[in-house]
Amino acid sequence: MKAHRSLFIYFLFLSSLVTAVGQDVVAAKLESDLIKETARQQYTVVKGDTLWDISGQFLKHPWKWPEIWHENAQIENPHLIYPGDLIILQFVGGAPRLTLVRNRKLSPEIKYLPHVSANEVVPLAVINRFLTYAQFRSFSEVNTAPSILSGAEDQMLIGLNDEFYTLATMQDAEYGVFRQEDDYLDPITRDVLGVRLSHLGEAHLARQDEGIATLKAISAKQAFPRGDKILGTQQTILLEKISPKAPVQSIEGHVVAVENMTLFAGQMDIIAINKSKQSGVQVGDILNIFSPGKAVQDDQGSLTVQLLDRRIGLAVILSIYKKMAYAIVMKAVSPVQAGDILKSPED
Numbered sequence: 001m002k003a004h005r006s007l008f009i010y011f012l013f014l015s016s017l018v019t020a021v022g023q024d025v026v027a028a029k030l031e032s033d034l035i036k037e038t039a040r041q042q043y044t045v046v047k048g049d050t051l052w053d054i055s056g057q058f059l060k061h062p063w064k065w066p067e068i069w070h071e072n073a074q075i076e077n078p079h080l081i082y083p084g085d086l087i088i089l090q091f092v093g094g095a096p097r098l099t100l101v102r103n104r105k106l107s108p109e110i111k112y113l114p115h116v117s118a119n120e121v122v123p124l125a126v127i128n129r130f131l132t133y134a135q136f137r138s139f140s141e142v143n144t145a146p147s148i149l150s151g152a153e154d155q156m157l158i159g160l161n162d163e164f165y166t167l168a169t170m171q172d173a174e175y176g177v178f179r180q181e182d183d184y185l186d187p188i189t190r191d192v193l194g195v196r197l198s199h200l201g202e203a204h205l206a207r208q209d210e211g212i213a214t215l216k217a218i219s220a221k222q223a224f225p226r227g228d229k230i231l232g233t234q235q236t237i238l239l240e241k242i243s244p245k246a247p248v249q250s251i252e253g254h255v256v257a258v259e260n261m262t263l264f265a266g267q268m269d270i271i272a273i274n275k276s277k278q279s280g281v282q283v284g285d286i287l288n289i290f291s292p293g294k295a296v297q298d299d300q301g302s303l304t305v306q307l308l309d310r311r312i313g314l315a316v317i318l319s320i321y322k323k324m325a326y327a328i329v330m331k332a333v334s335p336v337q338a339g340d341i342l343k344s345p346e347d
Contacts, residue, residue, distance in 0.1 A: 047083040063244030122242040135197035142195045145229045157223035170213040178229045193324040247285040255340040264335035289313035290341040
């Protein structure tokens with residue numbers, strides 16, 4: 001009986017809270033630069049929601065979530081948001097605030113449910129997984145790198161603990177073995193921006209003779225055939241935080257490639273773009289994605305009309321190199337592909 005009464009009191013409190021702020025919300029959000037006019041007063045989190053999805057229920061620009069998020073110190077793990085949690089929009093002193101209401105205790109079962117961090121607008125786990133395994137090098141670096149000449153026993157395929165030869169003078173003790181994949185081509189100039197590589201394993205320098213190095217495979221995801229490239233290893237710098245923001249200067253570029261091994265990217269997929277350090281882009285920069293407008297003829301075939309570019313998504317820069325950069329697609333209403341246009345947000 002007492003439990004039912006407590007539950008009744010909780011829902012009575014919640015109802016009165018929403019009602020009390022309701023009229024203020026309707027009036028205040030019309031004047032807010034942050035809150036959408038169509039924003040709801042509350043939203044119940046569902047399985048599969050990202051923080052970007054949740055933020056988009058309320059904000060004109062989802063990346064501005066940290067500006068109005070207010071942790072509820074009265075609940076357990078207020079920085080984690082679980083399916084079933086209630087996010088409420090309030091205005092305090094005229095300023096918008098989002099806060100979390102949780103109507104149940106976090107049991108061990110609930111704690112293992114998929115959840116999102118209220119402190120990560122951009123999912124670091126997805127990004128760091130990509131940065132750990134992605135291999136990108138300049139065209140000149142790959143072109144001049146030594147290749148596997150043959151196995152020590154003249155075998156065609158090199159396996160774990162096998163020794164192999166390369167025509168080079170090696171200076172370091174450890175090297176990576178890579179397979180050269182596609183070139184990253186600028187869709188406008190057709191310049192080579194870099195080379196995508198597949199990391200096959202690691203090798204240790206066993207001995208160096210005059211002009212010929214002998215290496216030993218110390219790890220192998222698969223066998224190395226003759227011709228695979230040998231390159232120095234690079235330390236992967238994992239990100240601890242990305243703070244999305246509008247670019248400092250106006251940026252316009254194009255999608256170079258999609259990194260999910262298909263032709264099209266969707267939400268949370270990684271794309272390569274033809275903007276770089278020299279272009280002024282920074283980690284966290286937000287770019288709108290547009291599908292290029294096509295030229296079409298009227299039904300008489302006498303007039304050609306150039307259609308407008310159509311905005312289809314939004315991406316955040318996550319890693320920058322000399323000639324290109326990687327970005328994560330945070331929103332996509334249509335498939336994103338190579339050749340799509342990238343522009344700075346206008347507002």
